[in-house]
Amino acid sequence: MIEIQNLTKIYGDTTVVDQVSMTVETGQIAALVGTSGSGKTTLLRMINRLVEPSSGKVLIDGEDTSRIPAHALRRRIGYAIQGHGLFPHRSVAQNIATVPALLKWSEADIRARVDELLELFQMSPAQFRDRMPYELSGGQQQRVGVARALAARPELLLMDEPFGALDPVIRAKAQQDLRDIQRRLGTTLVIVTHDMEEAVALGDRIAVMDKGELLQYGPPSEVLTQPAAPFVRELIGEGERPFRLLSLTRVGDIAKTGEAGGETIPAGASLRDALAECLWSGRSALPVEGGGVVTLDQLESRAAQASVA
Numbered sequence: 001m002i003e004i005q006n007l008t009k010i011y012g013d014t015t016v017v018d019q020v021s022m023t024v025e026t027g028q029i030a031a032l033v034g035t036s037g038s039g040k041t042t043l044l045r046m047i048n049r050l051v052e053p054s055s056g057k058v059l060i061d062g063e064d065t066s067r068i069p070a071h072a073l074r075r076r077i078g079y080a081i082q083g084h085g086l087f088p089h090r091s092v093a094q095n096i097a098t099v100p101a102l103l104k105w106s107e108a109d110i111r112a113r114v115d116e117l118l119e120l121f122q123m124s125p126a127q128f129r130d131r132m133p134y135e136l137s138g139g140q141q142q143r144v145g146v147a148r149a150l151a152a153r154p155e156l157l158l159m160d161e162p163f164g165a166l167d168p169v170i171r172a173k174a175q176q177d178l179r180d181i182q183r184r185l186g187t188t189l190v191i192v193t194h195d196m197e198e199a200v201a202l203g204d205r206i207a208v209m210d211k212g213e214l215l216q217y218g219p220p221s222e223v224l225t226q227p228a229a230p231f232v233r234e235l236i237g238e239g240e241r242p243f244r245l246l247s248l249t250r251v252g253d254i255a256k257t258g259e260a261g262g263e264t265i266p267a268g269a270s271l272r273d274a275l276a277e278c279l280w281s282g283r284s285a286l287p288v289e290g291g292g293v294v295t296l297d298q299l300e301s302r303a304a305q306a307s308v309a
């Protein structure tokens, strides 16, 4: 569990993070969202002390991080940034092995871990282990960046706009992969994004920041339905709101019995994905993987409910 208590950063006479308090439970994802300059990155970096707080505290599992030497702290915390930051002259395996090698893991353990992570990210180890970063697509580089951050099994992973540079399709896939892997490994994750949609897709809790202040911190459904301030409402975007709410529910949760033709949609896809699929393929119902259907009528009535909620 991460407890952030009255955390503040002041540069000169400007307060860029202002008395922020929030708790992230173990195994959960907190998404920090806000406009450029709202203090998200500074808040994130105070967690691993890449930025030293002016005042306030961060406790990790009850331990005050100011009492842990910064280098020791950072070894326990994975960190992934936009543009993945892979070392260009090291192979995929060497990139992923960076922290385990620093920690002096045995070669056999390192190799096993590299292969395990590549498999987890659906990149065949035999094919990708020895490639150089320039021999990978943007999406693959991104996955290697996240694999590297996870390599030493950090209890906590901090990510700053990790998917910012990806195109929307690959980005959605990367988000899904991250969520699956995070669930499987039970890693606690704090992720910075300027994109509310990404925050909704990933966060168990969303923290909305504006001008250094934490305006709202709650589950996505609460932030979307009860925005705590006009700024939060603006960030959500009134017109988009029904669609965002659709992204909170999985197709499998509303599938009903019936038959429909065409390609199936995974039960884990969101209602928003299903709506997009109906609109793109011109179908009024989609077969759901594992059985049942989801209909355009169902999706539209959900969206209509959401817009009056």
Ligand SMILES: Nc1ncnc2c1ncn2[C@@H]1O[C@H](COP(=O)(O)OP(=O)(O)OP(=O)(O)O)[C@@H](O)[C@H]1O
Pocket (backbone or CB within 6 Å): 011, 016, 034, 035, 036, 037, 038, 039, 040, 041, 042, 043, 194
């Ligand atoms: N080292 C520094 N010295 C002075 N001011 C800084 C420093 N680092 C950040 N700031 C200022 O603090 C404010 C918050 O920056 P921060 O990077 O945390 O915002 P952000 O919400 O992550 O923005 P973005 O989405 O653009 O990255 C900005 O106004 C920035 O100019």
